[in-house]
Amino acid sequence: MTDVETPLPPVFARRDGFDPLPELERLRDERPVTKVDHHWGVETWLVTRYDDVRMILGDHKRFTSAPPPYFATADGEDGVEGTGWFIVYNPPAHTRLRRMLAAEFTKRRLARLEPRIEETVAAHLDEMERGGRSGHGAELVSQFALRLPMVVICELFGVSLESRTELLPLSSKFTDFSLPVEERRAASERAGAIMVEFVREQRANPGEGMLGMLIREHGDDLTDRELAGVADLMVQAGYETTMSMLSLGTLVLLRHPEHVPLLFAGERERDQVVEELLRYLSITHNLFPRVAQEDVTISGQLVRAGELLMCSPPLANRDERLGKDLDRFDPGRDPSGHLAFGHGIHHCIGAPLARLELQMALPALFRRFPGLRLAVPFEDIAWRPNANFYGLDALPVAW
Numbered sequence: 001m002t003d004v005e006t007p008l009p010p011v012f013a014r015r016d017g018f019d020p021l022p023e024l025e026r027l028r029d030e031r032p033v034t035k036v037d038h039h040w041g042v043e044t045w046l047v048t049r050y051d052d053v054r055m056i057l058g059d060h061k062r063f064t065s066a067p068p069p070y071f072a073t074a075d076g077e078d079g080v081e082g083t084g085w086f087i088v089y090n091p092p093a094h095t096r097l098r099r100m101l102a103a104e105f106t107k108r109r110l111a112r113l114e115p116r117i118e119e120t121v122a123a124h125l126d127e128m129e130r131g132g133r134s135g136h137g138a139e140l141v142s143q144f145a146l147r148l149p150m151v152v153i154c155e156l157f158g159v160s161l162e163s164r165t166e167l168l169p170l171s172s173k174f175t176d177f178s179l180p181v182e183e184r185r186a187a188s189e190r191a192g193a194i195m196v197e198f199v200r201e202q203r204a205n206p207g208e209g210m211l212g213m214l215i216r217e218h219g220d221d222l223t224d225r226e227l228a229g230v231a232d233l234m235v236q237a238g239y240e241t242t243m244s245m246l247s248l249g250t251l252v253l254l255r256h257p258e259h260v261p262l263l264f265a266g267e268r269e270r271d272q273v274v275e276e277l278l279r280y281l282s283i284t285h286n287l288f289p290r291v292a293q294e295d296v297t298i299s300g301q302l303v304r305a306g307e308l309l310m311c312s313p314p315l316a317n318r319d320e321r322l323g324k325d326l327d328r329f330d331p332g333r334d335p336s337g338h339l340a341f342g343h344g345i346h347h348c349i350g351a352p353l354a355r356l357e358l359q360m361a362l363p364a365l366f367r368r369f370p371g372l373r374l375a376v377p378f379e380d381i382a383w384r385p386n387a388n389f390y391g392l393d394a395l396p397v398a399w
């Protein structure tokens with residue numbers, strides 16, 4: 001590739017908390033496919049328009065998936081496709097693993113988790129309420145948003161209580177870009193080791209969770225490394241994302257209290273609030289790399305075979321090609337078609353689970369605390385911009 005065309009404004013930062021930076025919006029209008037220098041460490045084409053992002057994600061033959069260049073799990077004798085990280089696999093390896101898991105993520109299968117989600121939500125709200133009696137309110141990220149997704153994922157996999165206690169602080173470490181790389185890597189390696197240990201236990205005695213199911217039904221076709229990788233991927237892909245959506249989603253609703261009653265108006269209205277939050281927040285700053293398999297012109301820009309593309313859900317989901325006035329949070333709009341969960345063969349397998357958690361947790365929170373409010377000025381909110389997913393470090397609330 002030739003020189004970088006554009007010194008990229010931080011793709012992580014957002015204006016006034018929620019909106020893409022104006023420089024990036026201008027890029028989408030003027031140079032929708034732009035060569036940038038990205039934290040992957042190599043030059044990449046940033047793709048910002050809705051139609052282009054959708055086209056690339058939908059065409060996995062011309063735009064294959066690849067691990068980011070720094071990806072540690074790509075090392076190993078059987079290459080990327082032995083790691084279990086099927087988010088960077090291509091067919092047929094991707095199809096094989098995804099098929100094995102798909103049945104566990106249907107709405108019907110997930111319904112069995114509903115009682116546990118309800119119980120966990122209620123227990124954490126009880127705890128918040130008890131703690132808040134002193135008049136100090138609560139910190140919503142650590143006391144609510146962070147715990148629910150971890151409990152749910154562990155429940156889904158059948159991870160033991162002891163491992164959970166250790167995994168929880170580790171997971172917040174390996175996704176925190178403000179920590180030194182070594183510390184993050186050590187946390188990630190320790191989490192990986194816990195998963196390997198967990199796979200060993202499950203091989204000997206398969207439980208009722210997803211890993212037990214994988215071992216019972218496909219155990220001969222999967223190595224321990226793949227099984228541990230699948231579990232690790234699920235924790236990394238499903239934990240911080242849902243946690244961010246819970247805390248940022250609460251904040252958006254605190255800024256737009258007029259929409260809170262929709263959470264209780266009926267399933268359709270409630271689900272539209274959640275869907276619009278997903279679009280509006282688009283917490284995945286950018287997707288895993290795609291590699292062009294042939295020379296191709298996208299929005300007038302020639303991209304050469306072998307070059308990397310980085311698709312931006314936050315920009316695509318605010319593009320007027322998707323709808324009108326998309327910088328406004330409006331749960332009344334048609335929520336379909338957004339790209340917050342990606343698109344095509346890598347469309348988020350955990351989307352039904354994430355939706356279920358948000359659809360259960362947000363109404364429960366606002367029902368329990370009808371007077372919920374921010375306990376600090378909006379300007380003092382601790383944003384968490386430097387991670388893979390947009391989020392909050394803390395959200396002090398009172399009621």
Ligand code: HEM
Pocket residue numbers: 086087088098153233234237238239241242245283284287288289339340341342343345346347348349350351353354
């Ligand atoms: C894929 C977002 C929750 C597991 C993806 C992708 C996005 C995404 C954008 C596509 C990545 C790409 O194409 O490069 C989100 C958001 C979530 C969420 C915004 C929460 C609101 C979850 C949960 C789980 C999960 C709860 C699992 C328990 C995965 C996996 C993939 C994936 C395994 C890879 C799928 C494949 O390659 O076939 N997610 N996710 N995600 N997500 Fe999620």
